[in-house]
Amino acid sequence: MSVTYPLGFRAAGMSAGLKPSGRPDLGLLVGDPGTTVAGLFTTNRVAAAPVHLSRARIAEGHGRAVIVNSGQANAATGGRGDADAHTVVSATAGALGVEIADVLACSTGVIGEPVHVEPLLAALPILAGALSPAGGHDFARAVMTTDTVDKQATADTDAFRVGGCAKGIGMIAPNLATMLVFVTTDAKVGRDHLQRLADEQLKPRFNALTVDACTSKNDTVLLFASGATPDASEVTPDVPAWDELAHAIGEVGESLARQLIADAEGVTHVLLVDIAGAASEHDARLVAKAVADSPLVKTAAFGGDPNPGRILQAVGSSGIDVDPAAIDIAIGGVRLVHGGTIPAGYFEDDALSSSARVAMKEPEIHIEVSLGEGPGRSRALGCDLSYEYVRINGEYTT
Amino acid sequence: MSVTYPLGFRAAGMSAGLKPSGRPDLGLLVGDPGTTVAGLFTTNRVAAAPVHLSRARIAEGHGRAVIVNSGQANAATGGRGDADAHTVVSATAGALGVEIADVLACSTGVIGEPVHVEPLLAALPILAGALSPAGGHDFARAVMTTDTVDKQATADTDAFRVGGCAKGIGMIAPNLATMLVFVTTDAKVGRDHLQRLADEQLKPRFNALTVDACTSKNDTVLLFASGATPDASEVTPDVPAWDELAHAIGEVGESLARQLIADAEGVTHVLLVDIAGAASEHDARLVAKAVADSPLVKTAAFGGDPNPGRILQAVGSSGIDVDPAAIDIAIGGVRLVHGGTIPAGYFEDDALSSSARVAMKEPEIHIEVSLGEGPGRSRALGCDLSYEYVRINGEYTT
Numbered sequence: 001m002s003v004t005y006p007l008g009f010r011a012a013g014m015s016a017g018l019k020p021s022g023r024p025d026l027g028l029l030v031g032d033p034g035t036t037v038a039g040l041f042t043t044n045r046v047a048a049a050p051v052h053l054s055r056a057r058i059a060e061g062h063g064r065a066v067i068v069n070s071g072q073a074n075a076a077t078g079g080r081g082d083a084d085a086h087t088v089v090s091a092t093a094g095a096l097g098v099e100i101a102d103v104l105a106c107s108t109g110v111i112g113e114p115v116h117v118e119p120l121l122a123a124l125p126i127l128a129g130a131l132s133p134a135g136g137h138d139f140a141r142a143v144m145t146t147d148t149v150d151k152q153a154t155a156d157t158d159a160f161r162v163g164g165c166a167k168g169i170g171m172i173a174p175n176l177a178t179m180l181v182f183v184t185t186d187a188k189v190g191r192d193h194l195q196r197l198a199d200e201q202l203k204p205r206f207n208a209l210t211v212d213a214c215t216s217k218n219d220t221v222l223l224f225a226s227g228a229t230p231d232a233s234e235v236t237p238d239v240p241a242w243d244e245l246a247h248a249i250g251e252v253g254e255s256l257a258r259q260l261i262a263d264a265e266g267v268t269h270v271l272l273v274d275i276a277g278a279a280s281e282h283d284a285r286l287v288a289k290a291v292a293d294s295p296l297v298k299t300a301a302f303g304g305d306p307n308p309g310r311i312l313q314a315v316g317s318s319g320i321d322v323d324p325a326a327i328d329i330a331i332g333g334v335r336l337v338h339g340g341t342i343p344a345g346y347f348e349d350d351a352l353s354s355s356a357r358v359a360m361k362e363p364e365i366h367i368e369v370s371l372g373e374g375p376g377r378s379r380a381l382g383c384d385l386s387y388e389y390v391r392i393n394g395e396y397t398t
Numbered sequence: 399m400s401v402t403y404p405l406g407f408r409a410a411g412m413s414a415g416l417k418p419s420g421r422p423d424l425g426l427l428v429g430d431p432g433t434t435v436a437g438l439f440t441t442n443r444v445a446a447a448p449v450h451l452s453r454a455r456i457a458e459g460h461g462r463a464v465i466v467n468s469g470q471a472n473a474a475t476g477g478r479g480d481a482d483a484h485t486v487v488s489a490t491a492g493a494l495g496v497e498i499a500d501v502l503a504c505s506t507g508v509i510g511e512p513v514h515v516e517p518l519l520a521a522l523p524i525l526a527g528a529l530s531p532a533g534g535h536d537f538a539r540a541v542m543t544t545d546t547v548d549k550q551a552t553a554d555t556d557a558f559r560v561g562g563c564a565k566g567i568g569m570i571a572p573n574l575a576t577m578l579v580f581v582t583t584d585a586k587v588g589r590d591h592l593q594r595l596a597d598e599q600l601k602p603r604f605n606a607l608t609v610d611a612c613t614s615k616n617d618t619v620l621l622f623a624s625g626a627t628p629d630a631s632e633v634t635p636d637v638p639a640w641d642e643l644a645h646a647i648g649e650v651g652e653s654l655a656r657q658l659i660a661d662a663e664g665v666t667h668v669l670l671v672d673i674a675g676a677a678s679e680h681d682a683r684l685v686a687k688a689v690a691d692s693p694l695v696k697t698a699a700f701g702g703d704p705n706p707g708r709i710l711q712a713v714g715s716s717g718i719d720v721d722p723a724a725i726d727i728a729i730g731g732v733r734l735v736h737g738g739t740i741p742a743g744y745f746e747d748d749a750l751s752s753s754a755r756v757a758m759k760e761p762e763i764h765i766e767v768s769l770g771e772g773p774g775r776s777r778a779l780g781c782d783l784s785y786e787y788v789r790i791n792g793e794y795t796t
Contacts, residue, residue, distance in 0.1 A: 111707025309509025
């Protein structure tokens with residue numbers, strides 16, 4: 001049920017004819033009156049029209065419904081794109097009988113292609129009529145593009161439910177791979193506190209993801225709280241339920257992040273890169289990304305090559321000041337670099353290289369780097385670079 | 399003749415048994431007494447032992463010879479690596495009968511593997527005996543690793559000769575792809591002025607190169623001036639010959655840079671990315687690299703897909719503050735983005751997409767981005783991302 005698992009939410013999804021394939025391409029999620037919302041948006045400077053619209057709505061404290069189309073990204077579409085986004089949310093508000101300000105929008109699909117407004121508007125009454133507390137699955141299917149499976153997750157506390165769904169990962173071919181994440185809870189949470197939960201529990205988890213170091217123009221994470229739980233007292237940081245709720249939201253976020261990376265384009269191995277001992281968390285994050293994004297580390301993961309030199313190279317070129325002599329590196333728990341040095345016999349040592357080679361064949365390859373500088377830690381979730389990635393992104397022609 | 403084209407240089411290259419393949423793996427270049435030298439070194443924090451040694455020598459004003467081995471990178475080799483580098487330059491100085499401080503070192507090959515010192519020392523007397531003013535070609539061959547062809551260039555002014563050779567590009571499999579560049583001239587140039595020529599004429603050209611955004615631990619560019627030309631008056635910035643010399647050095651640098659990218663691993667198309675209208679040159683460089691390093695742009699180039707959305711995405715995620723509405727993008731002179739907007743009919747406009755598709759099939763794909771912010775310009779030289787890149791880097795196993 002994902003986004004409709006918590007009380008106070010209805011959802012629907014359908015084929016509106018926006019995608020040439022005829023697959024589901026229009027989704028609608030609506031929270032009961034009083035629902036609050038928090039958002040995280042792409043940092044790409046060239047953001048899509050629906051991102052501008054939704055960000056502004058949330059900044060003004062509005063938004064309890066979201067209309068999502070797949071097929072066209074409504075990015076790089078100029079003034080027409082803004083007008084189209086407004087047309088879509090206005091019509092959605094009309095179909096729902098809510099204020100225009102209550103409706104947010106997300107789009108994902110081909111960059112530069114305007115939203116196919118006409119079939120979308122024609123489908124809206126049908127979509128609104130199909131809204132149901134059991135519609136989470138249809139919604140999750142409708143927002144998919146190149147995803148091979150839908151991604152849904154739920155979690156519970158004693159008092160609340162949390163649900164979510166997600167699609168896409170990376171800016172991927174044929175340019176349809178924006179990441180969209182929707183998380184819901186029936187707890188009652190004020191919007192500033194909800195934003196804090198989004199910042200603390202969801203942001204780090206989705207920022208850790210990297211498929212090809214490319215940020216979509218449309219990436220959006222929305223967290224809705226309906227307050228529809230029977231115990232409707234407000235959850236604030238000073239009540240015991242706060243930590244439970246935070247934990248449940250984090251759990252749903254973590255599950256969706258793992259599902260996203262496991263479905264990354266052409267993935268054959270997931271990379272779990274843990275950096276410890278950095279001067280700061282900021283430094284640790286940059287090093288983690290440098291390792292997870294390195295084409296040489298990614299191709300080594302694809303080939304099953306336990307190549308500590310490539311990891312060292314990536315750490316050294318991350319732009320962070322490191323002491324080479326303090327760096328330790330392990331793959332799958334096998335220590336391959338001690339104090340910045342690869343053991344002289346490594347390339348002849350069958351025992352060590354065999355253990356490392358086994359670790360590199362795991363579906364999830366765990367790379368640990370310790371920098372010996374300070375308390376900063378960070379994790380990046382990446383994937384390997386395969387022939388299939390090149391095929392998906394190279395063979396497609398507009 | 400490349401590095402020995404200018405007067406006052408002798409070189410040699412041979413197979414010393416450092417590479418399992420038996421190919422040439424040891425090179426020596428020596429300038430006459432009075433030769434000055436300037437250097438550019440990797441910014442990777444985990445620099446190799448020979449980089450530390452050569453950088454220190456040049457900072458102290460020394461160095462007129464360089465011993466280069468391929469096969470082992472002498473990186474991540476700890477204290478033993480430093481000791482090995484000193485052993486090699488000491489022995490080279492002995493074989494040449496020059497001061498130890500006069501000898502620089504470069505290594506390229508497998509990271510973590512110590513230099514095979516014993517066969518190297520055994521070969522040194524033979525190598526020194528083979529030094530010749532006609533040895534430039536042998537030297538250029540000896541420094542190659544995964545290069546498929548040697549890279550050499552020469553240029554002339556009325557008074558001087560300039561020559562150079564280069565090897566490798568990217569940090570490539572099996573970790574042998576350090577970039578090494580050697581440029582020589584018979585002009586007489588003081589070392590500070592020579593460093594200025596290296597900074598102004600060589601640095602931007604080699605910094606523009608990017609195969610996989612990975613900086614080797616061993617990258618080195620050396621510029622030697624022998625002063626052996628018949629007209630031995632010193633070339634300083636206030637004499638007319640300065641500009642001619644600078645131009646000739648730049649010409650050799652440009653030629654070597656083009657030869658390097660044309661031999662990048664798995665390359666099928668070269669990417670020439672020109673950024674104009676940035677707020678500063680610094681900003682322009684970051685945007686140029688973001689476009690040239692984007693896996694999505696690189697796979698689009700491989701697939702021949704004229705995909706302006708991917709270029710826009712890369713510009714927007716470069717970290718530089720840009721005004722989306724001011725961005726113009728052209729591929730091969732065909733304008734595909736006007737004011738941040740892809741023409742609404744682009745995906746149906748056969749004339750426009752056909753022209754763009756033709757431009758994407760060229761061996762050299764010219765991408766021009768105009769940001770409309772200021773006078774900053776920069777160029778990046780990159781290449782596409784092909785199955786062959788994944789094969790070369792993925793199928794190799796230590």
